[in-house]
Amino acid sequence: MRVLVVDDHPIMRLGLRQLLLAAPVIASCSEAGNVADALALAQRERPDAIVVDLSLGNESGLDLIARLRARDDTTPILVLSMFDEALYAQRVLRAGAQGYLMKEASTDHLVEAVQRIVRGETVVSAAMNARLNDGAPAGEPSGVDALTPRELIVLRLIGQGQSPASIARVQSRSTKTIEAHRESIKRKLGLQTASELTRFAALWLERHGKDERFA
Numbered sequence: 123m124r125v126l127v128v129d130d131h132p133i134m135r136l137g138l139r140q141l142l143l144a145a146p147v148i149a150s151c152s153e154a155g156n157v158a159d160a161l162a163l164a165q166r167e168r169p170d171a172i173v174v175d176l177s178l179g180n181e182s183g184l185d186l187i188a189r190l191r192a193r194d195d196t197t198p199i200l201v202l203s204m205f206d207e208a209l210y211a212q213r214v215l216r217a218g219a220q221g222y223l224m225k226e227a228s229t230d231h232l233v234e235a236v237q238r239i240v241r242g243e244t245v246v247s248a249a250m251n252a253r254l255n256d257g258a259p260a261g262e263p264s265g266v267d268a269l270t271p272r273e274l275i276v277l278r279l280i281g282q283g284q285s286p287a288s289i290a291r292v293q294s295r296s297t298k299t300i301e302a303h304r305e306s307i308k309r310k311l312g313l314q315t316a317s318e319l320t321r322f323a324a325l326w327l328e329r330h331g332k333d334e335r336f337a
Contacts, residue, residue, distance in 0.1 A: 124167065125236060127153045128160040128174040128186060129202075138173065138202075138232075145233040155179075157186045164190060169197060171236050174219075176203040176210065180292050184217050184271040191218040198239035202232070209266075211250050217271060221245030266326065268310045276303045280320060281327030 125142055129135045135153040142148045152167055154160035156178055164172065172190075174183040183201055190197065199219040203210065204226075211222040220239040223232065224247075235245045244251075269277060272293075279289045286304065290297040304319065313319050 123147050123171065123236070123240065124150045124169045125152075126160065126163055126167065126169040126172045126197075127151060128155075128157075128172065128178065128183070129153075130155050130175065130177065130179040130181075134175070141229050141232065142173075142236070144229075147233065147237060157181045157189065160186050161189060164195060164197060171240050172197050172199045173202050173232075173236065174199060176201060176205055176214075180294075182271065182275055184214070184275075187214070187217045187219050188271065198242075200235055200239050200245060202227075207247055207250055211246050212267075213271065213274070215244065215246075222250070265311060269307060273303050273307050273310075276300060277307055277323050278327055280304070280307075281323035281325075283324075 125148055127135055127138045127142070129138065132155065135155065139151045139153055142151045152163050152169065154163050160172070160174070163169075172186075174186055176183040178186070183203070187199055187201075190199070198221075200221040200223060201210075201214045201219050202223050202225055204224065207222055207224060214222050220242075221235055221244060223235050223245060227235070238245050266274070266277070275293065276289060279292065284292070286297050286300045289295075290300045293300070304316070308314070308316075308319050311319070311322060313322060
């Protein structure tokens with residue numbers, strides 16, 4: 123089995139690569155530190171599975187998932203992250219990934235998860251699996267759950283105190299585009315003013331791990 127690991131931290135990439143290669147079922151393991159390199163490697167090497175972090179410096183694992191799926195790349199993707207599964211797992215699965223695993227998982231669990239997504243299975247925790255299969259109507263998402271991946275990134279950056287111009291530079295987008303995202307976020311969250319949005323974003327980021335990066 124050939125695996126591609128995508129993480130912006132060289133030490134983390136090295137550690138994951140060594141852990142995966144220690145498993146007899148893993149024949150090779152490539153690594154990339156950003157979306158562009160990951161896209162190039164995925165196209166050139168055609169891995170059997172991709173393991174990606176949500177946070178890739180100024181980019182996001184969700185960006186990589188979206189761009190792979192946009193070019194009809196169906197390689198199974200496992201997101202490995204420190205972010206709260208309850209907040210991000212469903213969003214990741216909707217984006218086109220096949221699994222979500224917390225970085226605190228054991229080595230054996232990681233290898234098993236990679237094997238499972240290659241077999242076509244969906245990998246989440248038992249608690250999240252029960253939530254996904256509780257039989258209750260999903261309904262329309264609301265609040266933060268209704269935000270698109272890009273809007274969620276913008277919300278986090280707003281919570282960090284960044285201005286629209288700063289966010290535009292970080293995300294390689296126009297300020298006009300970021301302002302449009304801000305307006306959409308306010309509408310979905312039922313907020314009226316920029317100051318309300320700033321307060322909400324700061325409080326939300328405080329509750330969901332301000333020391334983690336998702337942009």
